[in-house]
Structure formats: structure tokens, C-alpha cells
Amino acid sequence: MIKFENVGLRYGIGPEVLGDINFTLDPGSFHFLTGPSGAGKTSLMSLIYLGRRPTRGLVTMFGQNISDLDRRKLVPIRQRIGVVFQDFRLLPHLSAFDNVALPLRILGRPEKEIDNNVNELLDWVGLGDKTNVLPPTMSGGEQQRIAIARAVIARPRLLLADEPTGNLDDEIGFRLMHLFDQLNRMGTTIVIATHNQAIIDKLGHPCLVLDSGHLHVDEPKNWIQKKIEGVF
Amino acid sequence: MFTKKDRKLGVAEGKRQYDLPLNKAEGSGFLILLISLMTFLAVIALAASFVLGAMTQRWTSGLENRLTVEIPAENEEGVILPNEDVKTLTADIAAALSKHPAVKNTEILGEEEIQELVSPWLGDDMVLKDIPLPGLISVQLHITNPDTLKVLENKVKDITPTARLDTHQTWLNDLLRFTGAMQFAAAMITLIIGVTTVTAVAGAIRSRMAEHRAEVELLHLMGAKDDYITEQFQRHALLLTLKGSTLGVLAGALVMTFISLISGDTAAALVPDFKLNALHMITLFLLPVIACAISAFTARHTVLHVLADMP
Numbered sequence: 001m002i003k004f005e006n007v008g009l010r011y012g013i014g015p016e017v018l019g020d021i022n023f024t025l026d027p028g029s030f031h032f033l034t035g036p037s038g039a040g041k042t043s044l045m046s047l048i049y050l051g052r053r054p055t056r057g058l059v060t061m062f063g064q065n066i067s068d069l070d071r072r073k074l075v076p077i078r079q080r081i082g083v084v085f086q087d088f089r090l091l092p093h094l095s096a097f098d099n100v101a102l103p104l105r106i107l108g109r110p111e112k113e114i115d116n117n118v119n120e121l122l123d124w125v126g127l128g129d130k131t132n133v134l135p136p137t138m139s140g141g142e143q144q145r146i147a148i149a150r151a152v153i154a155r156p157r158l159l160l161a162d163e164p165t166g167n168l169d170d171e172i173g174f175r176l177m178h179l180f181d182q183l184n185r186m187g188t189t190i191v192i193a194t195h196n197q198a199i200i201d202k203l204g205h206p207c208l209v210l211d212s213g214h215l216h217v218d219e220p221k222n223w224i225q226k227k228i229e230g231v232f
Numbered sequence: 233m234f235t236k237k238d239r240k241l242g243v244a245e246g247k248r249q250y251d252l253p254l255n256k257a258e259g260s261g262f263l264i265l266l267i268s269l270m271t272f273l274a275v276i277a278l279a280a281s282f283v284l285g286a287m288t289q290r291w292t293s294g295l296e297n298r299l300t301v302e303i304p305a306e307n308e309e310g311v312i313l314p315n316e317d318v319k320t321l322t323a324d325i326a327a328a329l330s331k332h333p334a335v336k337n338t339e340i341l342g343e344e345e346i347q348e349l350v351s352p353w354l355g356d357d358m359v360l361k362d363i364p365l366p367g368l369i370s371v372q373l374h375i376t377n378p379d380t381l382k383v384l385e386n387k388v389k390d391i392t393p394t395a396r397l398d399t400h401q402t403w404l405n406d407l408l409r410f411t412g413a414m415q416f417a418a419a420m421i422t423l424i425i426g427v428t429t430v431t432a433v434a435g436a437i438r439s440r441m442a443e444h445r446a447e448v449e450l451l452h453l454m455g456a457k458d459d460y461i462t463e464q465f466q467r468h469a470l471l472l473t474l475k476g477s478t479l480g481v482l483a484g485a486l487v488m489t490f491i492s493l494i495s496g497d498t499a500a501a502l503v504p505d506f507k508l509n510a511l512h513m514i515t516l517f518l519l520p521v522i523a524c525a526i527s528a529f530t531a532r533h534t535v536l537h538v539l540a541d542m543p
Contacts, residue, residue: 079455093253
């Protein structure tokens with residue numbers, strides 16, 4: 001589904017923040033993306049959700065080489081990707097309902113379908129009574145659930161989440177991971193960038209480990225062991 | 233369902249107009265004011281252009297294919313001729329001209345008409361038979377061209393070499409040049425107004441894009457097509473322009489009505505009434521539509537240009 005071959009990224013004329021990135025994500029897989037702070041996790045995520053173009057290398061997504069693809073042809077690829085941003089990026093002037101409905105409106109779905117799906121999903125994330133509430137008046141956990149609902153409402157084939165448990169206590173964090181696990185079982189490919197060692201350990205999915213702009217694909221236990229040994 | 237009475241702090245409005253908070257953007261009032269002023273100026277400039285056009289039309293249609301033959305009341309040696317001789321010469325010239333195929337008709341101006349013409353200089357109480365008067369013939373032609381005029385001039389000068397043909401071209405050309413310059417100035421003002429409006433709208437849209445860049449990027453990353461984002465800015469610019477230009481046209485119409493009232497019947501032969509025909513009025517009231525089209529196009533072009541820089 002996603003293949004990175006010798007991918008590099010630099011900002012402007014600065015040094016490469018990512019170099020020789022190689023990995024493949026199969027459809028329906030679940031990966032954690034981890035590594036020390038400043039290793040380039042957010043940069044790699046932005047390459048995967050097409051927020052940036054690589055400065056070198058080959059990126060293949062959904063069977064298309066996107067490195068040199070016309071920007072208009074990236075639109076249908078973006079529509080297959082759901083993203084939970086670290087800072088949520090909710091639109092503060094829109095209600096919880098309208099924030100979640102946004103991907104469906106972008107896809108041009110009928111309002112009746114949007115109404116049904118959004119209300120159902122808001123109930124599912126436990127915010128069915130807050131459809132008309134504006135995000136700035138919600139708690140961090142509630143905002144996070146809105147961001148997740150928005151990311152999954154259009155049934156993406158690839159779901160990316162950047163530090164989704166960052167603002168949550170452990171219990172809510174685990175519940176959230178359970179939710180991602182459920183989505184994965186329904187066929188969604190998932191990549192989660194996280195520092196949370198306990199969650200990586202508990203779920204046991206393979207890790208993409210970034211270290212100083214270079215990527216290693218590893219089993220979670222190995223990553224933990226190497227972390228203990230001070231390799232990272 | 234959400235209703236207005238449910239509204240409280242932190243609760244969204246029931247009707248979603250935009251994904252981007254454009255309807256709450258600061259500076260919208262300023263853009264409306266600017267567009268209304270620009271439209272007002274465009275109305276005045278266009279109205280002036282229409283009035284000048286009507287004036288030109290009146291002059292050219294009134295004097296087209298016309299000439300006046302003047303038979304002076306003195307011969308080549310400067311000897312004053314008796315009025316009877318001048319009348320005879322005038323009649324001979326009129327008869328000779330009438331025979332030419334290019335001449336539609338000739339009209340010898342009578343003493344009363346000549347008195348009317350000279351009275352502003354000599355006074356109404358002047359006894360005409362006391363002074364030598366020239367003979368005047370108003371000639372209507374089928375067509376005016378230099379060859380015909382030359383032939384007619386030769387015919388006239390064969391009868392009396394002192395006679396002169398006045399085609400009115402000299403002073404008419406001066407006036408037409410003047411009104412042409414005025415119309416050009418009005419057109420330039422309208423063009424500058426158009427360019428200013430385009431610049432103002434483009435600047436406002438760029439400012440909105442910069443203000444809401446994070447939101448625009450988010451929509452872009454979520455797979456929104458350029459058209460989806462562009463339409464929101466286009467609708468925003470269109471609504472502001474519609475408000476501003478409607479105000480401007482209404483203000484312009486009020487001022488035009490006022491000018492029309494105070495100018496009243498002072499319009500003399502040279503200056504036409506300050507009144508617009510139905511076509512002119514329709515054109516002026518189409519200004520908001522034209523302004524909206526320019527504004528929407530500018531907004532679209534500006535947003536697409538900014539979006540093209542996104543990956």
C-alpha cells in the first residue's frame with residue numbers, strides 16, 4: 001500500500017532531516033512510529049499524509065508514484081487518508097458536528113447521510129450530547145475524540161495519528177488504542193507516532209524506529225530492549 | 233435541532249455558511265466601503281461619458297451633410313454692394329447649387345433669420361436695411377466628400393469669387409476632439425476604478441488566506457479540491473462586492489438625480505439635458521453585476537494562485 005524507497009527530506013537549503021528512508025506498509029497493517037524527540041517523526045508523518053513532498057527518493061502510495069505526481073492527482077489519495085494531528089487542528093468556529101462532518105462535505109456526500117453518520121460516530125466516541133458545542137470550550141480529551149472521529153468518518157484506508165495519547169491519561173490512552181485496534185481489524189492500515197512505551201509494549205505491533213533521520217523497522221520488544229541498552 | 237434560543241457561549245450557530253470563518257473576518261466592512269466608493273465613482277464617470285456621447289451625437293447628427301454658403305455684402309475690391317444685388321447673387325447661387333445631384337435642398341435665409349443671428353452682436357432694434365447684410369444659404373447634401381465640396385465651391389466662386397463655403401468642420405472638429413478627450417478621461421477613470429477594485433479584492437483575499445492559512449492547509453490535507461476552497465472565498469468576495477456595489481450605485485443614482493434637478497432646463501443648444509436613456513440606466517444598474525463578476529474572478533484567481541504553492 002505504501003512504499004518508501006531511499007526517501008530524503010530537507011527544509012529549504014538546510015540539512016536533511018530524513019535520509020534514506022526505506023519501508024513498506026502492507027494493507028491492513030498496524031505500525032507504531034517511534035524514536036527520540038527530534039528524530040523526524042512528525043516530518044515522516046507529513047510525508048505519509050502528503051503534507052510535504054520528498055526532496056529525493058520514491059514514494060508509492062495506493063499503487064501510484066506520488067513523488068512527481070501532479071498536485072491535483074494527489075486529491076483522491078489524500079481523501080483515502082485520515083489524520084489525527086498532535087494538536088488536533090479542529091476548526092474553532094465550527095461545532096463538534098461540523099468538524100466531524102468536514103471530510104464528508106469535502107467528498108460531497110448528501111447532508112442526510114452526513115447527518116446520520118456524524119451523529120452515530122459522535123455517539124460512538126461518547127460525545128453525542130455535544131454536537132453543537134465549539135471545540136475551544138471542550139476538554140483536551142473531548143477535542144481528541146472529535147479529531148479521531150473526524151479522521152475516521154470517511155472510512156479512510158490509511159489512518160495516521162501523531163502522538164494521539166499525548167494529552168490523555170493512561171486509561172483513556174488505552175481505550176483509544178483499543179479503538180484504533182478495532183479500526184485495524186476492519187481493514188484500516190494504521191500508523192501511530194508515539195512515545196508511549198507501555199502502549200507499544202501492550203499492543204505488540206511492529207515499530208518503525210526513527211533515529212537521527214534514519215529509519216529501522218523493528219519488533220517492539222527489540223526496540224524496548226535497545227532503548228534500555230541506551231542504543232537510542 | 234439547534235435553534236437560536238439555545239445559543240449560548242461556546243455553542244455554534246445553527247447554519248453553517250463556510251468551513252472557514254470568512255463571514256466573521258475583520259476588514260470586511262472596509263472592503264464594502266471601498267467597493268461602494270469605487271462603484272459610486274464608476275457611476276459618475278460612466279454617466280458623464282454617456283452625457284458627452286449624447287452631446288457629440290447631437291452635434292454630429294445636426295450638422296452632418298450640411299454646409300452654409302455666405303455671400304458677403306462687398307465685392308473683391310471691397311466695395312459695398314446694395315442689398316438687392318446681394319439677394320440676386322444669393323438666389324443665383326442657390327439655383328446653381330440646387331441643380332447639382334449631390335445637393336438635397338437649399339434654403340435661403342430670410343432677413344428675419346439673419347437678424348436673429350446678428351442680433352446678439354448688433355442689438356434687436358437695429359434697422360437691417362441700414363446696414364449691408366450678407367446672403368446666407370443653408371445647403372443640405374446627400375453626401376459630403378472633399379471632391380463634391382470642391383465642385384460646389386467652384387460653382388459658387390464662378391458666380392461670385394467672394395462667396396465662402398462653411399462646412400462647420402473646423403469648430404465641430406475642435407468640439408469633437410474636446411468631448412473625445414473627456415470621454416477618454418472618463419473611460420480611463422472607469423478603468424482605474426476597475427483596476428483598483430481588482431487590487432483591493434485580491435489584497436483582501438490574500439489577507440484572508442494568510443489569516444486562515446492553517447484552516448486552508450487543513451482542508452487541503454483532508455483532500456479538498458481547489459474548487460472546494462476557492463468557492464468559499466469566491467462566495468465571500470461576491471457577497472461583499474454585491475453589498476458594496478449596490479450601495480455605490482444607489483448613492484450614484486441619488487447624486488445623478490440631484491444633478492439632474494439642479495441643472496433643470498439650463499441646457500442650451502450646446503449642452504444637452506443631464507438625462508440618461510433607458511439603455512444608459514440599465515448599463516449603470518448592471519455595474520454591481522459587472523463588479524461581482526470581476527470580484528469573483530479575482531478571488532478565484534488569487535486563491536488558486538496561493539493554493540498552487542501547496543504540495
